[in-house]
Amino acid sequence: MGKRVLRIAVGAAALLVSSVWAQQNVGIGTNTPHPTALLELYSTSKGLLIPRMTQAERNAISSPATGLLIYQTDNTPGFYYWNGTAWIPLLSSSSGGGLFWSLTGNSITGTEFLGTTNNQPLVIRTNNTERMRITATGNVGIGTATPTTALHVVAASNPLRLQGVQVSTQDTALVIDANGVITKRSLGDAVKANAWSLTGNSGTSHLNFLGTTDSARLEIRVRNVPAWRAEPVAVGATPNIIGGMGFVTGGAVGATIGGGGANMFYNEVSDNYGTVAGGYRNIVGNQNTNPADAAYAFIGGGAFNFAKNAYAAVAGGAENAAWGQYSFIGGGYQNSTASGATGATVVGGYVNGAYGVYAAIGGGAGNAAGAYSAIPGGYNLRIGNSSFGFSGQSSGLVTDLTTYSNIAVFVDVDLWLYSRDRTQASQLRFYEAQAHGSGANYVALRAPTSLSANTTYTLPADLTPTSTVGVGILQTNASGNLSWLSPAALVTGSAWALTGNSGTNPAVNFLGTTDAQPLVIRTNNTERMRVTASGDVGIGTTTPLEAVEVVREGVSPAYVSTSYANANFAGAFVGRRARGTISAPAAVQSGDALVFVGARGYDGTAFTSASRAFIRMDASENWTATAQGTRIVFATTANGTTSTAERVVIQSSGDVEVKGGNVLLQNSDNTARQLRLYEPSGAGTNFTAFQAQAQASDIIYTLPASDGSPGQALTTDGSGQLSWSWNPGTIFVRKTANESVTNSTTPQADDHLYATLPANSIWEVEILLRTQSAGGDGNNGGIQVQLNAPTGTSMQVFVEIRKGGSGSDLNHHWHYGWITAPNTSVGYNPIPGTTPTGAVKLKGLVIVGSTGGTLQLYWAQNAANGNATTVYANSYMKLTRIQ
Known part of the structure; x- marks a missing residue:
């Protein structure tokens, strides 16, 4: 799905063909490489073949690394290596006293010479360091590669010895006055009014600064190791600011390296306006010859991080790589965004990859997200486009769902709808297709108000009914031995020299002021940094309001937080929000965004004005000192659209709303995940749960569109469509x-x-009515009954009505009749009246035709009478389905 960091790919290749030992050396052809060798090649029949190319191909190599070796096939063929500035030939097998100047001298004819035959200088070195140069025009330089006079000498100390002008102390300088007269003068007096003293200066003003007024760079060193420098660029362009061991390549402008780096592990910026705040071997830019195609990238710190595309950012961590435009990595280890993943975000974690546009991963390990997708954390989950997921698995197996889009997946976690403060259990809602807005219809699942024990429902494995339940500077000599080259001071004891100082005492020597004036640092005669008289540091501002304040126009300033503590403290990224102004803040209101992490990109014609994927934390109520509710919103944009929609919302109440996608409860440990519906917390912690068992294929159950009638059951049509139906019962x-x-x-x-x-x-059908008339046994209207049924229904129902009236015999007699069609009546009057001892019984068959509908008992008085006829509660109708 994505690219791997180059050095990881090389390491993987090496494992296929060689032995890699714990001491980190490699053997090819041998399993026991020598412990002092990083790489040992062994063969009795094969050699090492170096890349072969023409001189033109060699010269076309972009930004060759120092030490790069090739074999040139034309124009003086042979081995050549790049020494950092030029291609240098190695001695060939035909070298000797007749071709070169020998270390022990040569026998010559008088026509030979030491020098060049083209328009190139002659360079003389000792200890592999240039000591003297004769240019093509004849100028001789000692200690300089650019002599401007017939003899030009540059040295850190003692550049020239003249017998007869010795001085008694080292604090003496030769001064040439306006008449050209050379006199001796105290070095401190000579520089006091024109330089920053090692013991500080007084009487300075805001017009004084430490810096250059020409196009030369300004550099500050410690032990002759560059610690900070400002490099001018073309007129009108922003200079490069470099701190620590770092460098800017490719002609980039406006670059900033705050510090960090180490020898051979420099921080690097190769594209315009890139920033490395610190850390160790961090690279901003794509390191090609175009400094504008990966501009404005940023790395906050960490080690071996890459921000390889325009506006990409890595806040920290190690071996993270932001390849996509506008992509962001907060930290962690070996996280990445793909080169085409515009606006992708990985907040942290380990080996996470955001490989699609506007993908977002909060953390965890081994996770990968496609376009417009989000993973807040978890382990070893990969999802496709426009999806959301979380994996709680602990196994090393990868849950790969990249072939699916528009899903919300949860792996090895149960989805618990927990209710703590409510009087009813929380709901799991299934909205109808094409549902929009709060008025859409839904089907919801909710646990009972109180449960005596946990109940878990396991879904069937397929559509077939079953009873089964599944439970300094570094130098080298000719032999390749490395050593540190000690720096020497040009000026000692009185001022900070442009080439550095030695022998200083940090207890008394400092760069700064001794009165209540700020210290200003400039490059290209423009103020870059200021330390106020009260000790506040401002970068980009002359009036810092805090201990350190950084102001950048046009880009966001970086924030890096690192914590060193034994207690539970960590580096934090915190967004704060208030209404009103800085001087008069006001409380946030319901709906105010507190933190917003969004992803935007370039669509081919312009940058999007809105984020196409975001994580937003909102205030869910008007805030007070005691009411501070919040909610979290996750949003993505579906492929082929520009409409960003909320996908997951965690409400202040704890409700989780999943919108526009599926909820997947997956697992990788052979244990089916559960969908749990918990009872209200006041009643206990019991739940009702659904879980799947092992099954041969996917099953999708579609719920009915409306509620059923009493006694109906859910049935399936064999394809997963559920409906309310009447089964025998x-x-x-x-x-x-x-x-x-x-x-x-x-x-x-x-x-x-x-x-x-x-x-x-x-x-x-069986119907039993308990009846009474208010007029007594002999003065009432009795009762008549009939059955109303759907069109096409036939019936044969026997009716018995207990008689009323005078005489004891009537109290034991019944009136009989048949109902053979809907809406036909059987009745009798009078009925028993003094006590509710009357009764009406109906029993028989009802045959419903091709039209279903309601079967309902209709009744009235058999003869109109002012004494009421009453049917009592607990009278009943019982229907038993025959077929």
Whole structure:
């Protein structure tokens, strides 16, 4: 999915063909490379073949490394190496006294000479260091490579000895006055009014500065090792500022290296306006010949980090590589953003890769995210485009879901919807397709208010029913021996020389002022840094408000935080937000963004004005000293669109909203993950859970669009579509309250006794009504009953009505009748009235045709009467499906 750091790739290749030992040396052809050799080649039949090329090809190598070796095939063929400034030939097998000047002398004819035959200087070295140079024009330089006179001598000390002008002390200088007369004068008096004293200066003003007024660079060294320098560039361009051991290449301008680096592990900036704040062997820019194609990149610190594209940034860590434009890596180890991953972000962690545009990874290890995707942390998860995920796995296996897009995946973690402060359990909502806004319909899952024990539901493995349950300066001599070259001071004891000083005492020597004036440092006659009389340091500002204040125009200033403590303290990145002004801040309001990490990019014509992926932390209420609610929003932009949408929202209540994607509960430890619905915390910590078992293929269950009727069950059509349906079984409904009718013989629907029946079904119906009339046994309107049913329904239902009236015999008799069609009545009057001893019984078959619908009991008085007829609560209707 992405690129690996070059040195990791080389190391991997070496493992295939060689032996790499713990002492970090390599053997090719041998398993026991000599411990003093970094690389040992061994063969009795093969040699080492050096790259071969023409002189033109050799000269076309861009920015060759010092020590690079090639074999030239034309124009004086032979081995050549790059010494840092030129290609130097090695002695060939035909060398000898007749071709070169021998170390022991030569026998010559008088026509030979030591020198050059073209327009090049003659250079003489000792101890592999240039000591003298005769230019093509005849100027002789000792200690300088650019002599400007017939004899030009430059040395750190004692450049020239003249017998007869000795002095008694070393604090004496020869001064030439306006008449050309040379006199002796105290060195301190000579420089006092024109230089910064080693013991400080007084009487300075804001017009005094330490720096250059021409195009020469300004450099500060310690033990003759460059510690800080300002390098001028072309007129009108911003100079390069370099601290520590670092360098700027490729003609870049406006570069800044704050410090750090080490010998052979320099910090480097190769493109315009790049910044390395510090650290160790950090590289900003793509190191090609165009200093503008990876401009404005930034590295805050750490070691072996790379910011290789325009506006890319690495805050710290080690071996991190930001290859994409506008990409960002906060820290960690071996994290990367791909070269095409514009606006990608990796906050930290280990070996994480944001390989798509505007991808975001918060941390963890071994994670990879595609375009517009986000992973907040976790381990060994890879997701495709426009997705969100988290892996809680601990195994080294990679969960690779890069072929899927628009998903939200959770690996080796259970999704718990926990309710602590609510009186009801939290919900898992499934919104209808094309749902937009708060008015969209949904199906939700929620645990009961109280559970006596945890309940876990395991989903079936497939669509087939089953009963199975799954549980200084470095130099070298001719032999290659390295040693430190000690610096010498040009001026000692009185001032800071442009080439450095030796023998200083930090207890008394310093660079600064002795009165209440600031210390100003300039380059190219422009102020770059100021230390105020109170000790505040300002870079880019003349009025620092804090101990250190950095002001940069057009780019964001860097913030690097490092903590050294035994307690639980860490470097932190904190965003703060207030309304109002600096002098009069006001409390944040609901909806105010507190921290925003966004990703923007160039679309081919312009930079996007809005972030296409972001993580935003908002205030969820108006803040006070005791109310400070927040929420976190994760947003991405779907492929082929420019509309950024919220994907995951963590509300202040703890609710997690997943929008526009799927929720995947994956695992890599052979344990199915659970979807848990917890009861409210006040009732306990029990939950109801769903989990999958081992299955042969993916199953997607689609829920019904509406609620079902009492007694209906969820069934599948074999492809995962769920619906409410009537299976063979029983429907039971009862009256929950009394119901009365007065002076009416028009049957009306009973308020409680009804049920919805599917088409093409057959039911046995049983209805028992407990009745009474208010007029007594002989003065009431009785009761009539009928069944209302869907069109096309037929029926055969036997009806029994207990009689009322006078005479004991009637209390034991029943009136009988049949209902053979919907809306036909069977009735009788009077019915028992003094006590609720009346009864109506219906039993028979109801056959529903091709149209399903509601079967409902209708009833009324059999004869209109002012004494009410009442059907009592707990009367019931029972339907048993036959087929």
